Amino acid sequence: MLGKTTPNRMRGSRNNDAVHKRRVFVTVCATVLMLSLLSIYYSSFFNSRMHHVHGDGSSEEEREWEGASKVVRRPKPLADDLSMDDTGADKGEADLDVDTINLKEERPDETKRKADKYEADDDKDDSDERTDNDDQDASAEDPKDEEGIDEVTLKTFPVCDSRYSELIPCLDQSLQKQLKMRLNHSLMEHFERHCPPPQQRLNCLIPPPPNYQVPVKWPESRDEVWQANIPHTFLATNKSDQHWMELQGDKAIFPGGGTHFHDGADKYIANLGKMLGEADGDLSKAGKIRTVFDVGCGVASFGAFLLPLDIIAMSLAPNDVHQNQIQFALERGIPSMLGVLGTMRLPYPSKSFDLAHCSRCRIDWHKRDGILLLEVDRLLRPGGYFAWSSPAAYRETESDRQEWNEMTTLVRNMCWTEAAKEGQTVIWQKPLTSECYEERLPGTHPPLCSSVEDPDAAWGLPMKTCITPLTKYNEDSLEPWPQRLTAPSPRLQELGIAERTFETDTFVWQQRVQYYWKQLKINGQIAHNGVRNIMDMNANFGGFAAALKEQDVWIMNVVSPYGPNTLKMVYDRGLIGTLHDWCEAFSTYPRTYDVLHAWDVFSKVDERGCSIEDLLLEMDRVVRPWGIIIIRDNASMVNRVGKYLKGLRWDHWSKDDFEIVEDALSHGDEKILMARKRLWQPVESF
Numbered sequence: 001m002l003g004k005t006t007p008n009r010m011r012g013s014r015n016n017d018a019v020h021k022r023r024v025f026v027t028v029c030a031t032v033l034m035l036s037l038l039s040i041y042y043s044s045f046f047n048s049r050m051h052h053v054h055g056d057g058s059s060e061e062e063r064e065w066e067g068a069s070k071v072v073r074r075p076k077p078l079a080d081d082l083s084m085d086d087t088g089a090d091k092g093e094a095d096l097d098v099d100t101i102n103l104k105e106e107r108p109d110e111t112k113r114k115a116d117k118y119e120a121d122d123d124k125d126d127s128d129e130r131t132d133n134d135d136q137d138a139s140a141e142d143p144k145d146e147e148g149i150d151e152v153t154l155k156t157f158p159v160c161d162s163r164y165s166e167l168i169p170c171l172d173q174s175l176q177k178q179l180k181m182r183l184n185h186s187l188m189e190h191f192e193r194h195c196p197p198p199q200q201r202l203n204c205l206i207p208p209p210p211n212y213q214v215p216v217k218w219p220e221s222r223d224e225v226w227q228a229n230i231p232h233t234f235l236a237t238n239k240s241d242q243h244w245m246e247l248q249g250d251k252a253i254f255p256g257g258g259t260h261f262h263d264g265a266d267k268y269i270a271n272l273g274k275m276l277g278e279a280d281g282d283l284s285k286a287g288k289i290r291t292v293f294d295v296g297c298g299v300a301s302f303g304a305f306l307l308p309l310d311i312i313a314m315s316l317a318p319n320d321v322h323q324n325q326i327q328f329a330l331e332r333g334i335p336s337m338l339g340v341l342g343t344m345r346l347p348y349p350s351k352s353f354d355l356a357h358c359s360r361c362r363i364d365w366h367k368r369d370g371i372l373l374l375e376v377d378r379l380l381r382p383g384g385y386f387a388w389s390s391p392a393a394y395r396e397t398e399s400d401r402q403e404w405n406e407m408t409t410l411v412r413n414m415c416w417t418e419a420a421k422e423g424q425t426v427i428w429q430k431p432l433t434s435e436c437y438e439e440r441l442p443g444t445h446p447p448l449c450s451s452v453e454d455p456d457a458a459w460g461l462p463m464k465t466c467i468t469p470l471t472k473y474n475e476d477s478l479e480p481w482p483q484r485l486t487a488p489s490p491r492l493q494e495l496g497i498a499e500r501t502f503e504t505d506t507f508v509w510q511q512r513v514q515y516y517w518k519q520l521k522i523n524g525q526i527a528h529n530g531v532r533n534i535m536d537m538n539a540n541f542g543g544f545a546a547a548l549k550e551q552d553v554w555i556m557n558v559v560s561p562y563g564p565n566t567l568k569m570v571y572d573r574g575l576i577g578t579l580h581d582w583c584e585a586f587s588t589y590p591r592t593y594d595v596l597h598a599w600d601v602f603s604k605v606d607e608r609g610c611s612i613e614d615l616l617l618e619m620d621r622v623v624r625p626w627g628i629i630i631i632r633d634n635a636s637m638v639n640r641v642g643k644y645l646k647g648l649r650w651d652h653w654s655k656d657d658f659e660i661v662e663d664a665l666s667h668g669d670e671k672i673l674m675a676r677k678r679l680w681q682p683v684e685s686f
């Protein structure tokens with residue numbers, strides 16, 4: 001601009017040379033002045049950051065963290081050197097210092113305003129921080145919002161009554177009573193899913209229990225959790241002799257016991273390994289056993305102590321008399337979900353598990369023509385094991401004898417063979433091929449299932465009393481763990497998926513997840529809260545989970561029952577997951593996941609005519625306070641979802657530092673939203 005106007009002005013001047021020299025001088029001076037001002041500004045900015053780092057005592061970290069939710073920093077393009085190695089954790093912490101303190105500088109002075117109906121309650125002795133509310137955040141950030149996400153609250157959601165603080169909408173026995181459902185208790189139908197009809201949905205936010213705290217971080221959480229988070233003491237008193245759980249001060253402690261392994265699950269697991277011929281007790285058999293199904297799992301101590309062997313267990317139990325066992329398991333950070341062997345197929349494809357386990361799980365396998373054992377048979381891969389610990393295996397009473405006889409007849413007819421037996425425990429093995437089935441006498445029960453039935457369809461289908469036949473893909477072709485994670489699944493062909501497609505998917509998710517992880521680190525999530533329980537709400541081939549292999553996390557891979565059943569590939573890769581329809585509530589307790597990843601979930605739910613509001617409320621129920629929600633979807637859908645953040649009390653966490661990096665799975669107008677659920681408490685009414 002200067003260059004254009006200067007010649008005009010100079011034209012009328014008498015002494016062009018002198019004027020020119022003066023102008024040059026002024027320009028240089030101005031530039032120098034500006035530069036020095038800038039440098040002073042930046043150095044003081046930096047100093048004041050340092051001051052905060054060192055000046056403020058121990059509560060500082062807590063407050064920085066509080067602030068971290070509003071960190072909306074400069075764009076961070078995807079760098080080449082993103083590393084997810086362990087040393088990165090320290091880097092993350094360092095990043096936290098810089099970014100969050102930076103934020104404190106920018107935050108408006110706290111005023112004593114409180115939100116109408118609630119207040120943040122994360123840090124009781126820090127009253128300044130808790131007065132922070134939406135309006136301030138919005139006014140502080142809105143000018144920077146160039147992405148077009150309009151955070152105007154279209155709808156506020158009321159807070160549910162605190163008696164719903166543990167609500168699981170599709171597994172709610174009080175609703176069953178209210179609706180007078182006729183459910184057969186001897187078939188466990190009352191522990192199966194029965195979702196509320198639309199008019200019975202509670203369209204409100206589930207509050208945490210009083211004094212809820214940020215959960216203990218993994219790995220400490222394996223052994224202890226906050227009592228206030230799950231205020232149920234039944235297991236501690238009722239199972240005290242079996243060491244499931246003990247109370248100590250404000251913690252619940254898990255000594256690692258179970259009904260059949262009072263002395264700890266680790267010794268029991270080593271013994272199972274020895275029974276299978278591993279002198280060192282390595283139950284994984286050098287990577288051949290990776291996916292385990294533990295039914296009637298209690299607080300999932302069995303699953304917890306399999307983890308050091310690189311074995312991952314899907315632990316399953318209903319919300320029965322053993323109050324909140326799955327809630328404890330998830331609070332501990334152990335993979336598990338609610339479910340029961342009743343009348344419906346479990347939501348997993350056939351040939352998913354390398355080993356199934358039931359120790360004193362109180363399931364009458366030999367009854368009802370073996371229907372429940374036949375369901376386990378469906379879930380076991382060819383050559384898979386079933387480990388059963390029961391008094392019937394050794395006790396000499398008449399009823400135990402009879403149960404044992406019926407059980408052995410049943411498994412013989414199912415072509416299982418005894419791999420080992422010792423004391424209370426027997427391990428059977430499912431056949432590798434269909435040879436034995438073909439040699440059975442005509443009319444032998446149970447019969448083979450019709451081959452037109454899809455053995456992998458498992459959503460809302462009843463179990464049947466028949467043996468799932470083995471198909472031509474049944475040869476034991478899986479690589480051992482960890483090779484099977486990246487090896488193309490032998491069932492790719494069944495799904496008509498090219499190996500190339502699979503490899504691209506693996507690569508793309510590696511890149512995407514590195515980016516997410518970097519964001520979680522930068523924003524302090526990993527350093528501060530820990531990230532342990534993750535759900536990939538649309539797992540597809542399991543690429544998201546595979547990319548997190550080196551992290552100390554586990555992923556519940558969710559696949560829709562209405563698309564290609566890629567969940568079998570997920571299991572073939574040595575990962576775990578479940579079928580689920582996101583028009584309904586998930587089979588888990590409130591506040592059980594640290595991260596929810598929703599890739600194209602909203603647009604699919606919307607296409608199917610279900611409500612995205614319901615989905616948001618369900619996600620809010622499932623995610624822990626301070627947990628992260630990552631939504632990756634069409635831009636228009638992400639913008640729509642963005643309008644609900646405030647009503648949900650989620651902080652928009654990633655506003656303008658997220659750059660979509662186009663890749664082979666991008667579909668043009670894609671956008672990412674990262675939000676974080678706040679920790680709040682309902683305000684008591686006086």
Ligand SMILES: *[C@@H]1O[C@H](CO)[C@@H](O)[C@H](O)[C@H]1NC(C)=O
Nearest residue numbers: 182183184185186187188368
């Ligand atoms: C529940 O199911 C069992 C087994 O099928 C059956 O014998 C019983 O009559 C059923 N009970 C009711 C109340 O329907």
Ligand SMILES: *[C@@H]1O[C@H](CO)[C@@H](O)[C@H](O)[C@H]1NC(C)=O
Nearest residue numbers: 234237238239240241321322
């Ligand atoms: C544990 O609970 C069951 C079921 O409520 C009850 O029958 C049993 O007596 C209890 N045992 C102990 C030791 O409290």
Ligand SMILES: *[C@@H]1O[C@H](CO)[C@@H](O)[C@H](O)[C@H]1NC(C)=O
Nearest residue numbers: 603606607634636637667668
């Ligand atoms: C989202 O984008 C995909 C790919 O372009 C498209 O198939 C789908 O219909 C879109 N969904 C919505 C809700 O716009």
